[in-house]
Amino acid sequence: MNPGDSVIIDRTGLDLLVDALRDNGYRVIGPQVRDQAIVLDELSSGAQLPAGWGVRTQPGSYRLHRRDDDAVFAHSAGPGSWKTFLHPPHRRIARLGADLQQPCPTDDDAPTPTAFLGVRGCDLAAIATLNRVLGGGSHPDPDFTGRLATVFVVAVNCTEPGGVCFCTSMGTGPGVAAGYDLALTESIDEDGHRFVVDVGSDAGALVLSRVPHRPAAPAQIEAARGAVSAAADRMGRVMPDVDLPALLRDSRESPQWDEVASRCLTCANCTMVCPTCFCTSTEDVTDLTGDHAERWQRWASCFELDFSYLHGGSVRTSGAHRYRHWISHKLGTWHDQFGSSGCVGCGRCIAWCPAGIDITEEVARLAEGATDDDQQ
Ligand code: SF4
Ligand code: SF4
Incomplete structure (x- = not known):
């Protein structure tokens, strides 16, 4: 398997992908239901994913609802973003004491290899934007770049935009662009619950080789691409097309x-x-x-x-x-x-x-x- 290839995994395969990532030493961060929202936090297994949950959003409102299927990624952005794990809300950056002659790096500075599971096109673009801000220029932030360097990205092509989404207007979705190791497109039909997986890197190919998969038929790939294109026409919002x-x-x-x-x-x-x-x-x-x-x-x-x-x-x-x-x-x-x-x-x-x-x-x-x- 090589970057550019596409294969199929089934719903059990998604759970096994979480296991494979953990076995490879990654802390896996992904969506899960907590406090009546879909939040991002560490996953110990694929069973914690928000299967069967959807989200209804409008200005000033975010509500979970039960879907009539077991889709795992059929929800739009929740209150948290991947920024929390790359640029934490609260971080000790130096210590100084009688026993320390110089300010010293803190004990929580060594980044843990981390897999982000379920990164949508808008959020993959947001990570790239943050990287231009914090990782670019003449003084890159070493904490941010160190964390980002360890990240394995499992992206998700969005087929279920929310009521306040407008990624199409901003050119960031609903499909994911470059910058992922693996990209999933979920589908559920009479043939079952499956994911088309696009391989984006050698690291992605290596992890996927440990998960049962089968070749993707051209019709399955076409159907997945079609579902993403259709999502572009169902955005809840549009940013005016002006300069x-x-x-x-x-x-x-x-x-x-x-x-x-x-x-x-x-x-x-x-x-x-x-x-x-x-x-x-x-x-x-x-x-x-x-x-x-x-x-x-x-x-x-x-x-x-x-x-x-x-x-x-x-x-x-x-x-x-x-x-x-x-x-x-x-x-x-x-x-x-x-x-x-x-x-x-x-x-x-x-x-x-x-x-x-x-x-x-x-x-x-x-x-x-x-x-x-x-x-x-
Ligand atoms: S969320 Fe932002 S725009 Fe809305 S009330 Fe608070 S500060 Fe104002
Ligand atoms: S819609 Fe734009 S401004 Fe609002 S939270 Fe998302 S990226 Fe930020």
Whole structure:
């Protein structure tokens, strides 16, 4: 078996794939049901996968529901993303103490080889985006690059887009692009429950050789590709097809910012669930004796008042300024900094915004406002 080959595994084969990855020394992270959501966490077996669970999403709403089949990957993005495992929310980055002459690396710095099981096209694109931000430039983050270097990716071609998904608009899905070791397309029909597996790397071929598989018939491959193409037409949302960087740049004084601020709670949920938001702050803590100090890094959000604190005050004091900053960076100046959009169209910020604020609708309103301005 070689990269580029496609084979079939059945539902039992998926469980055996989890076992094979674990036997090869990988910690396997994948979807599972917890707290009425599909979350990403360590799997000890394929039995923990969310078989038979689906998800209904809309602005400000995410609900699990039972499906009438046992599909494992028929759910759209949940509240967590792979960012959590590559760029953790809270991480000790240095220790200093009376017994330590220099700040030293921390004991949890050695990355564990990790397999990500069930990475969708949007999230594979998000990992690549994070890698441009944190792994690129003249000062790559060694913690991020070290973790990413150990990752084995089992991607999933999406055949079941959600109500807030718009990956097709952003060019990131529903099929997965390059960057995977194995890619699965799930199908259930009268011939059974199976997965077409596309081999993306030698490492993928090696792991798959330990799982019972059979050749994929051309008709099975064609059917799988067709299901992914059909999913592209069922996206719940569409990002307006406009020059987004130019729109955001020209909308700086739009009255829309005050209007969205009247609904926005500046809670930062959108940035916490976003798979590409990468900002952090650092805090130093000491123990009660004063003998030891630690420096911790934690996720930060541009929606926090203190995020823009500079010598005596915050620069972005209003919700309008903070929302404008977030979306202008995400869809506009990110291109200037990192050569791509900062949005992959996963829809998480829409589902998990308590006010139901929808980034695609906000852009549509800005675009309408720009058109009105042009006509005056
Ligand atoms: S847009 Fe929504 S999720 Fe983001 S800060 Fe405002 S209220 Fe919170
Ligand atoms: S901005 Fe929203 S839709 Fe875009 S990548 Fe972030 S969470 Fe997903």
